[in-house]
Amino acid sequence: MSGTDASTLTENAAGARPARKTAANGAGLALALRFALREMRSGLSGFFIFLACITLGVAAIGGVNSVAQAIGAGVATQGQELLGADIRFELNQREADDAERVWLESLGTVATSAGMRSMARLPDASDQALVEVKAVDDAYPLYGELITEPPLPLDRLLEARDGVYGVAAPSLLFERFGIGIGDSLLLGGQEFELRAELVAEPDAVSDGFGFAPRFLTSLDGLRASGLIQPGSLVEHTYKIRIDGGASDGELRQLTEQAGERFPDAGWSIRTHLNAAPALSSNIERFSQFLTLVGLTALVVGGVGVANAVRAHLDAKRTVIATFKSLGASGGFVVTVYLLQILLIALAGIAIGLILAALMPFMASAALASVLPVPSQAGLYPDALGLAALFGLLTTLAFALLPLGHARDVPATALFREMSMSGKGWPRLSYVVAAGAIVAALCALAIFYSEERRIAAIFVGATIAAFLILRAVGWLVQSMARGAPRVRSTALRLAIGNIHRPGALTPSVVLSLGLGLTLLATLAMIDGNLRRQISGNLPEIAPNFFFVDIQSTEVDGFTSLVESRSSPEAKLIKVPMLRGRITALNDTNVREMEIPPEGGWVLRGDRGITYAVNQPENSTLTQGEWWPADYDGKPLVSFTSEEGRELGLELGDTITVNVLGRSVTARIASFRQVEWETLAMNFVMVFSPNTFAGAPHAWLATLTDEAATSQDESALLNAVTRSFPTITTVRVKDALDVINRLVAQLATAIRAAAAVALIASVLVLAGALAAGNRARIHDAVVLKTLGATRRTLITAFALEYMLIGLATAIFALAAGGLSAWFVVTRIMTLPWTFLPEVALSTIVIALVFTVGIGLIGTWRVLGHKAAPVLRNL
Template identity: 75%
Template sequence: MAAIVQQGMARDQRSTMPLRNLKLALRFALREMRGGMSGFLIFLTCIALGVAAIGGVNSVAQAITAGVAAEGQALLGGDIRFELNQREATESEATFLNGLGTLAVSANMRSMARLEDGSDQALVEAKAVDGAYPLYGELVTEPAQSRQDLFGEKDGVFGAAAPDLLFERLGLQPGDRIKLGNATFELRAKLTGEPDAISDGFGFAPRLLLSMEGLRASGLVQPGSLVEHAYKIRLPAGTSDARLKEIREEATKKFPEAGWSIRTRSNAAPALSSNIERFSQFLTLVGLTALVVGGVGVANAVGAYLDGKRGVIATFKSLGASGGFVFTLYLAQIMIIAAIGIALGLVLAALMPFAASAALSSLIPVPTEGGIYPGALALAAVFGVLVTLAFAILPLGRARDVPATALFREAGIGGRGLPRWIYLATTLGIAALLAALSVWFATDRRIAAIFVGAALFAFIVLRAVGLLVQGLARRAPRVRSTALRLALGNIHRPGALTPSVVLSLGLGLTLLVTLALIDGDLRRQISGSLPERAPNFFFVDIQAADVDAFSTLVGTLSPEGKLMRVPMLRGRIMALDGVDVQQVKVPPEGAWVLRGDRGITYSATVPENATLSEGEWWPQDYAGEPLVSFSAEEARQIGLKIGDTVTVNVLGRNVTARIASLREVKWESMGINFVMVFSPNTFAGAPHAWLATLTARDAPPAEEARILNQVTRAYPAVTTVRVKDALDIVNRLVEQLGTAIRAAASVALIASVLVLSGALAAGNRARIHDAVVLKTLGATRKTLIAAFSLEYMLIGLATAVFALAAGGVAAWFVVARIMTLPSSFSPAVAAGTVAVALVLTVGIGLIGTWRVLGHKAAPVLRNL
């Protein structure tokens, strides 16, 4: 070995070429690695896990995006789609649309489907289609039927199709009949495939597919009814995306007050795409957390590996090797091992889109294109390389600067003080680059920047917590228990495990505590306090001619209940202070106000569940320029103030109103709330329906069912939404989403457990010497086990306390400040966190302790 090293050094001295040094270092690195990669299993697993999480999540997101783009025509139902609310296209608008290509018209609205005998009813999402539907894709029913057989009129009864859910809710079979509005429909088939379902948005009720003629016969479409008319157009083959843009601009210019929403095949499902982007960003950040936590394992593994190589490093230095040569040699080894871990992670990431195409097909009706996505994989690989370098350079720098005599004399390479400035500067530069890439490639850079800042803060605080625990242990009063005295000494001695354990386990536990508390608060809102404050029923599409009689009926059915009613229209914000909303940049939290149609109303007085925060309300007999009262929070988010103007399109007419006041709105009450409340003269003479809520606090389920049945019988055109049913649906969605998020976050916890295992394994070498010496001096196995258990228990408890504090603050900020909901701390989460921390630290620690205590004394004592 010495001869080989001397020959190598001689050649190295004769050459001044850095490339020669690099080749020589690489040669020795590969030669040393022939003995295997013992000690680097956790290193490999952490890197592979983090890279797989980042690459896989982004690959799946790109696969879904590619699937949406590839199937954009079928998902949208055409090449371009025009949507109008509460009105049909005018003659001139219809002529323009017909001139573009093949036109298919559909209408969507919520209504109540009833059994023929009126004994039961269910809310449905009614969708009426014409003979041209579908322009793309295939309508699939069971059994398959022709359009005439499926929807046509037979003996005064129209046909319809519905999914299994509606059949189950009403106890029906194909061939049974239901009533919708004033018409009777025969359910002739089960609906199993609706190509453009996703472009119509999420619904709280099962679909009921019928013909346009059947919808007209039902009498549901009245002036002011909440119905969406969609005009989907199939353009000539070969129409380019540039031509689609021209059509959109032409439609906007030719009909400036149409107020229609226009979507093209390239943006078939904007809400889904946006949600996929947000969710993939969250999961990417979780994956990055796992990777960064794994970086602590990298540092531990590199430190332990170099500690085991101290004799070899001393030999190199004694034979003339420079510190730079030693650094390059072991950096090459570390990067080779990291490359293997990254490659394993990339293989797993590349397979995820193929697995997702099967797993997600039952959850979202979107095709996923299985394939290799180089951009997502490259980003994950870059993150893997940067994390490895960021955590490996400092321990390598320490090994470079330790003299050979110290390596022969001391038990390890760890020393006091900081490495050379070049290593510190390089590490900080890599960390800054890692943070910059995380923010740059994020969909919401603000959230990504907050995450990066929080991660940096967590590292600093966790390091401080580790030092604090060591300081407290050092200053603890002398105790009589030998085991406890040994445990306290182990916590603060040089080279103690405390900083590594607190850092590795703290990040994963903090993330899980944060998510668990947020999930708990949302569940309490949906299933606890929210239903107590919310009304029992929403009644939609009450015709103006029926509103008084309707109120009388509800008052008779629920004498103790409280009925609130307001006029309701639908409007789309077109301009803010004269500036087109397409040119207005607003933060993500306020963008929803400008996206799509909003419910609007008018009132002569301040709404009951809102309070004025700025400005004044108009007089009851006000007859001047149109005025509007805006929700204060949303106004701040989109940059509006008293005196600004808002232009809304209602029923194909642009109306500009000046902001007279701002209101604090209690959205969490789930009562009747609107972003915009106009002065009554603004919509004088405009056709509209009414919206009402019924609050009956102590009404038992049987009374609610009676009210629902009687209202539906008397007013079949009124859509009745039972709030509890809607909350049950939302609760199930939150539960599914929470499960998915917790499963994703567990990746970070797994990385934490791996790093914890590595940190404890790295400390076993020193534990062997301690155990042998203590046993030689008379300590029993029972005493040593108790000492090690107490040490791990105290460190785990300190980590759990930090995780609870940090996670509690983070959850409070998200729930109280971002979601503006009541936040509370869950004792169950606290108990679970403490239990997990103690089980992990004590359990993994004791597994290593059994091995430590099994070593024979003689070999160890000879080397002391």
């Protein structure tokens, strides 16, 4: 320290004249910065964990949000291609009437298409498969390019040749049937020739998720198949390219105008401003989830920040003592080391932001094979700024308390004590400042989340876990303190190390506990989902769903199925229509604030039915069922959970649009429905007189526990041959598709959880490193008193094992409780405790605590005794 620096330090500490107070403060800050930079010349030893934790958390938050914004930008900039239009009108179970068609054509060029699910089969009827039929006219596509192999013009691809229409299909369908280009398939009563492999549809993403391969043909071909019957579940779509283009405001005006001109049309309207709402919503929700996981990793890393700051101040205790001996105030000491911490944090944030900025570019290629939309790689300042703010606030929140302890420790105590760890709380101002920063972190996490209720629960659970982990650490130490004396020297040392002053127990439990809890939670949710889909569901779900059964076919279909099923088989048939809820209590749903959890009921069309008697797989929770001969005003029974989420009560009215007709019905009852059984369940069941005379098809399920795979295949083949217009869905095949989706989602979630676990391991390593000074002292003294290296390594291993076991037990309890809540309350599925998850959690905890602990301890045991004993 130069004479000038010491003089300035002494003058500032003593308190300069009031007239020079501002100048002195400025000089003090400059001097503090000079000292901070000077001390950092020796490197960042002890701060690598700090850097890694901040970098990891910032990169996770910034990268996830940047990728989400890149995908959103891709959807926004290519909305016309993804939607295949400037504006799209969709009708269920009916085509546009003359007046509607004239108005649509007045807007610009119209491309008409129709979509439905049906069964394609080989000409010899030896095999069949579910397909997603998409029939288009000559104007398709209005935007983008249809890519086939070999490349063919649309008219040649789909035209009729000798009464056989053309079709394009993805390679999956070719592989499914083992056929090639030029071969034929039957759809309904019409033969189709496979003329090309379908490589890419420009508007595929706007059509939604499909359970089956695409079957692209012409509208004439679909009409010739005989699949379009009164009541058939077919979607008619009218895509419009507006001549000369249209501004965002003009598109919104057109949407409003369509509602005013045709209030009973019941169509779904979408513009290229919202080309893929389901995809955008899912990506947004998933990015929010990953952001919260990244924030958890950052908060876990905050424990590493606190450990690193405490260890750094411990190593600098003689320097701090010198500062205070020369008259430096506690505030000046805090300023010096706070500046150091902020500089190191800014370095970690900068590295994290660089990694986050690169993620959209790296993800662009990786996501190309997963998402049907291109991501627009680039820099997204909002996402990066939010990540930087989270990183900075986390650093301050966890650094202030250790700095507060350093402020009030006198110079004499620093020279006498081995450790900087202070007992009790620092000054109130530091506690209040740290609490305010933590509150700001929580508020930001909730404010920037679309699902704020879930974000609030997540934040609350994290805070609770933090507090409980502190209590677990204290409980483990109390149990060790009260444990009876054991004969084993190594075990006695291990128990003593757990509860001695400055023990690692609180840091290890806290650092590893959060990461393990998150991992256990996600693993149990994933395991229960898989168990439900692959285990329980096939046992309780029906074997088949049969869709689009015409009224003229019901008797023949019933006879065929019953003749080919076991006597115990159960065939259930219900009428099936499609309707859209347009108003609740005479208020248009577009004008209402709908809670996110109930919004899905109002999005798109819902399957509806009518029934004389109460469905056997439901239970009335409120109200009464209508009499069998009821002939009054329309009544409806609504599912209780969805009704509660929408704020509905008995006596409220619901308006649905069915086949272009608006029907208002009063809620007569609420029903509890077990959706997880996959039986025929409907949100709305109407009184029979509501749709008297309306054309509709029938839906049926078959449950036959005695049926083998061969029996199911034979029945599927027989129904498809005898009733080619009936769509048959084997539940096993649908569950296989869902299982693959769950597996992909689980992989992404595990990767996210791994980020938090890596942060936990980093913090664990930092906590163990921070305790090395005390470990060296203990090891040297014990070796001097005759302890062998084997005894010491056994003692340390037992200590880490006991702490790791306690942490794993907490993680299992907290993770199991969290997973139970998600599975039973949010997903409304049965819950099962999974012992394999419990075992793996314990193993991971022990491997990390014992493994990392022993690696650090081995180095401690190698220290020479003389240098340590000389300083005692």
